[in-house]
Amino acid sequence: MAHVLTLLEHFPFTFLDACTVLVFVVTFVIAVRVLVKTKRPGTLPPLVPGGWPLLHHLPTLFRTDSRLQLDKWAREIGDVYHVRFFRGELCVVSGYEALKEMMEKEEFSTRNDDNVLAATEGGQDILLAPYGEVFKERRRFATSVFRRLGVKMGRGSIQDRIQEEACYICVKISGYGEQPFDVSADLTTAAGNIICALVFGKRFDYGDTRFQHLQTTMKNLGAEMVKWIYPFVTYIPKVQDPFKGLRFHAKKLHQFIREEIDRHRLNLDPENPRDFIDYCLLQLARQDGSGTWLNEDNMVYIILDLFIAGTDTTAATLTWALLYMILYPDVQQKVQAELDSVLGATKPSLAHRDQLPFTTATIMEAQRIRHVVPLMFGRKAAKLTSLRGFDIAEGTFLIPNLRSVHMDPAAWPDPEVFDPSRFLDGDGKVVNNPPSFLPFSTGRRNCLGEQLAKMELFLLFSTILQHFALKLPEGAPTPSTEGTFKSLSMGPAPFQLCAVPR
Template sequence: MSKMAQAFKIPESFPFTSMDLSTLLVFIVTFVLAVRFFKVKGHVQGNLPPLVPGGWPLVHHMPAFFTKNLPLQLHKWAKEFGDVYRVKWFMNKEVHVVSGYTAIKEMLEKDEFCTRRDRYVEIAVGGDQDILMAPYGEVFKKRRRFATSVFRRLGVKMGQGSIEYQIQEEARFICVKISGYSEQPFDVSSDLTTAAGNIICALVFGKRFDYGDTRFQHLQTTMKKLGEEMARWQIPFITFIPYVQDPAAGLRFYSKKLQLFIREEIDRHRLNLDPENPRDFIDYCLLQLAQQDGNEIWMNDDNVVYILQDLFVAGTDTTAATLTWALLYMILYPDVQQKVQAELDSVLGATKPNLAHRDQLPFTAATIMESQRIRHIAGLMFIRDTAESTRLRGFDIRKGKKLVPNLRSVHMDPEVWPNPDEFDPSRFLDAEGKVVKNPPSFLPFSAGRRNCLGEQLAKMELFLLFSTILQHFTLKVPEGAPTPSTEGINKSLSMGPVPFQLCAVSR
């Protein structure tokens, strides 16, 4: 017998046989594994949201996340499994889907769900250095309070000192541009993007650009390319796929180009900054940098660049997409367009629209709201990370879990909006014909701690640009052209219509 065999030989006096020892070892291993299993299960389980069954082996329901009808599919599952449920998408990884106005509103208002997550948007806007994607916390709060305060100082408000005049001027310029098409077919979305971008320029740089300005055209091209790159990665679940090349190379390239443009403008502002008379957002940022306490720095030079980039990325394409949808529905529903124009003619005559007219133009305001409802520019909101274990709608949500808020389930809920696919502005009018304030199941600007920073500005732009265009033009489908589709495509952070043309006939 070898020395090794002798070393492992069971002594004759040992009270157990080899079979007994094997049984004991199996029992011990089983016991340890069971303890570990139940310890983990006891920790993670509880009253978890229901899990969508079925799916493909290994990838489970991941194929559904690659379809353009994802919000619709998630809405269908919500009808079967409730407002909060779980979906497995790859290697047993899970996401929690939140549907319906009540559940989403509750989620948006809880601090534990206030951190956004989107890998490719974070790459484009600087990760945690901005406001849009910065983790929820004290630094985020200070940056957001600062931006909100600057907006008010720059006139994003009603009354004296409002930015209303600049928006009215931009509305006039876009009407001149539309007149130049001489009632021939054209794509209005490009001009609306230009107008929205110029309003942001007025806020950030203190000036607007002529549409033919070379630097402005360079800015517009960069913004368009950056938006196209962001649209490629609207579903962050695909990040596991291996690539030979960096899939985010385009995002980084065009983001850097936009940042270079912004840095050049910041350098120009530094040369002629008057601390007593700040002119625009950049000036206020430079003053903030100069007066910060060294012991509490929540904004630096790079933060300024990324925050300004937020204003362009989140404030240009979103407004333009909403206006494009609104004008599309005007050519699809000429009776609604005629009613809007009749109201404009009755109240305004030849007077240009101003913000004080909003209460006097309820049908016009309701038409804009219905455009926001029926074609929400984001079927899914930003994914949220769970900062701490908590509860939602009675379910246990563990720390680190990702939640997907399905906005489609809010705006297309037939129990709140009968015949939701029908365009009907009267949904937003009460029995007296006045606009319904704070209508339920309506979240065009999100809600809670991270509601849209530019909500007030966007409302001003939508009303003044939409009403001014319809005051001056009747919009229609070009003769012989097919009826435009109401299917949406991702253009950047927002979903816009499939490209279409219209004719604008002077009134």
């Protein structure tokens, strides 16, 4: 210390010196930014200009709605651009054509996040598994089992199970006696029960404490995952063990699933498999330990995928659809008039879809205007690859910005207006596979449960609207249409409605 004081006496540090050092540091940072920018080859996607030292663009994303900011940059810079924050650099992909090109390329088909995979021992499932032969085998197997369990049209369809659940939720709604209630929890239970019917071969009562605990744990796991899969939505700096919550909730869910697997082993009938677990156990027996793409750990992770991807997303979409029925009572009345005209007292079935075009279009418009996954799971470039004329380096992390597709004013005039007629042609029929509409993604990793989700959305939505007129509670404020991330899906902020029997 004495040496330091002696040195300061010989070289006094004045206020002017402090200013000089500060100017030097600022100049150095600016110079580095300029040099880095000028050295970027012209074939790389453009970098978002501006930003703060070290934090780069993170403060801008915090100050505003990050989803709107990403769209704004896309309009100003282009459909493919880079954004920086102190964890690194990401490539954001927006617009229908760019997203379609990206998701159809094998080089961009690995969907994972190293942090999440390391924390949860992931990569053993379908949802986050690296793209390759193992992923393809697991996906083919799951798709085949889904068909055998009735996720299809015609004989042997799972329609009966969904119609049964639709009746249960109507009974539950009736129990509120026209008093205000939050419908989102009941919709989550309904969607979860349909997955349970597929996976476990049974449903749970709405008040079942074990099932409620399962749903709460799934929601908590999703809330932890969103922090690391969507760095723009929620970002928490790494402190101590940032994945403690992720591992904790995943372990609880694994335990629940393993208990169900053990129960199935006790009464497995190889000639009459009942559900997804039975088919998995039979596949394990056929492999006789020699398989490389399915083991019991894989079973647990794949089943967890089915719950994560098939419960929260469907429930959030239905919640948005019912919210917009309240906000647009004229649309609700038109849906109900169509249901009354075609069905009368008959319960809705999948065979009625072609006869109920406005009802179908209303569901599609709910999927468009508030897509529950506006920023999809990130992708990693497997090797140096071209995208929209730009070079994407191996290992680059890409964020697919789906909101930019569904809210593109060039494809959807007045995109914030809820208008089901967008999905009807001049003859009043549903426009199938319209461009700029990707509710289930596309390409090599499109949603595994797309067919099941379409069946659920149609049957649950039409059954509820057939039996109830939905309205805001007397004197209640108009609910917000700004979504919130409570889990992996974006749902409405909490609101209440009243359901009046029709």
